[in-house]
Amino acid sequence: MSLFRVTEDTNFEGPHQNTLVAETGVPSSEADYAMIMIHGRGASAPSILDLSSAFETDKKITYRAPQANGHTWYPYSFMAPTDRNEPGLSSGLQKIHDIIEELESDGISKDRIFLLGFSQGACLASEFIARHPAKYAGLIALSGGVIGESVDFDQYTGDLQKTPAFLGCSDVDPHIPKERVNETEELLKQLGADVTKKLYPGMGHLVNEDEIKHINALLNSK
């Protein structure tokens, strides 16, 4: 079974197609960069946008955050067989694709678009980028990894063209086994990303100061 990939002709209709998108930062017409921020299970788009207030950069960035229907992108663990997490999973991938398309139509190309996610949102962001490789401004996956019962490396093809990717997670996260973070690193490297991975000993399921430093470094390296 091959992986679902969003193309120009797939208009996947699912639970997240009609939900709202939140925005903050500068309007896209004035932005040099965009960041799509994907919230975790039980959270909301406005709440993940708040994270942007911790960023320190002079870059003009427009931030977009899609809202998951019912506050969850898919019902089961990201380690469950993927078909159990349908149609939420494909619907979420389509949603990210559509926001990227919208930003591109506003003149912001993929290599100026960051994807950031926390928890379930980090899983969705990493899975999206692995299934749709291109040169992006960067991936920031906080406490998450690629989705599926196991990682089938042969299923993923394409070139991330040195897209910088930051993976941050606890080594004892109750939801995210560190093995999966390691496999995510391996997969993204196989696809040509420039990966930085940090496993924080004993950390909870949260975003820490060091991760914010890494995000700032990534934003300011452009």
Place this chain on the structure above:
Amino acid sequence: MKHQKGIHHITALAGDAQRNAEFYTQVLGMRLVKKSVNQDDPGTYHLFYGNQSANPGSSLTFFPWPNAVQGKAGTGEVVNVALQVPEGTQDYWESRLTDHGVDYTMEDIFGRTALRFSDPDGMELDLVFEGQAKEKVENVDYIVHFDKTIQGFWGARMYLTEREHTEKLLNELFEFEQVANEGNLYLYQTDAEIGHSVIIEVADAPIHGQNGRGIVHHIAFRTENKEELDQLREQVDKRGLHPTQIIDRHWFNSVYYRVPAGVLFEMASDDPGYTVDEEFEHLGEHLILPPWLENKRDRIEEILPGIRVPSKATS
């Protein structure tokens, strides 16, 4: 007295709650008749504005959602909300809009004069000059003098690629009759004093909109009570439109279904109304939660952004 059919309420998406409240109360002079939460997303508001009597047929309600992107209207939607103001108040309203920095254009709507402008989230509104002012309601604030104030809905315009089927529904379920046609615009009316008009604008081709602030979420039509709602629900079901069960919305009972042309329709009962949980004179003053959310009040109040609506006009 025969029950009057027509629009019960219209619900739209907004951005910032405070900005939305200021515009509808301070600029347009509507009464905030209920401050509650979105029952499907209790961390966000549901704000109801109406005429001073809080009648069915006057409620324009909003789900404000912080930072919502601006929507783009498309086909299969309600794209214009028209409010009825008394004849002869045009000069007053032109000055009022100008004073508040609201740009408007003058329009002709099937022979009636209207002012057209957008709310802060980009939703298109008309003020239609028709009919007389209602009697003054005692013990209620008027931001706009009672003989000039918004009386309720004049109507709504739907932008559709399909007309016949929707027309049939409007007619057979809600007693709207076609009364006029100009080009691709068709006017349907009932005999109600407010909320009596629906315009279907026929589109040449489908236009894909984008959900966001300024977009109408649904349009609700009046039923006298729960019994009639139940009868109408059966009729809708017979037509294969998959209506929801009757949902207790606390101030009214509701049934929802999407019509083939794309618009989300609701049917709502006139009873029990907004005074079921607040005294008429004090409608909208406090955050009202439906009983099943009352035990979460502390958490909900913590999450909601504060909004302040002065009861008296600031201008």
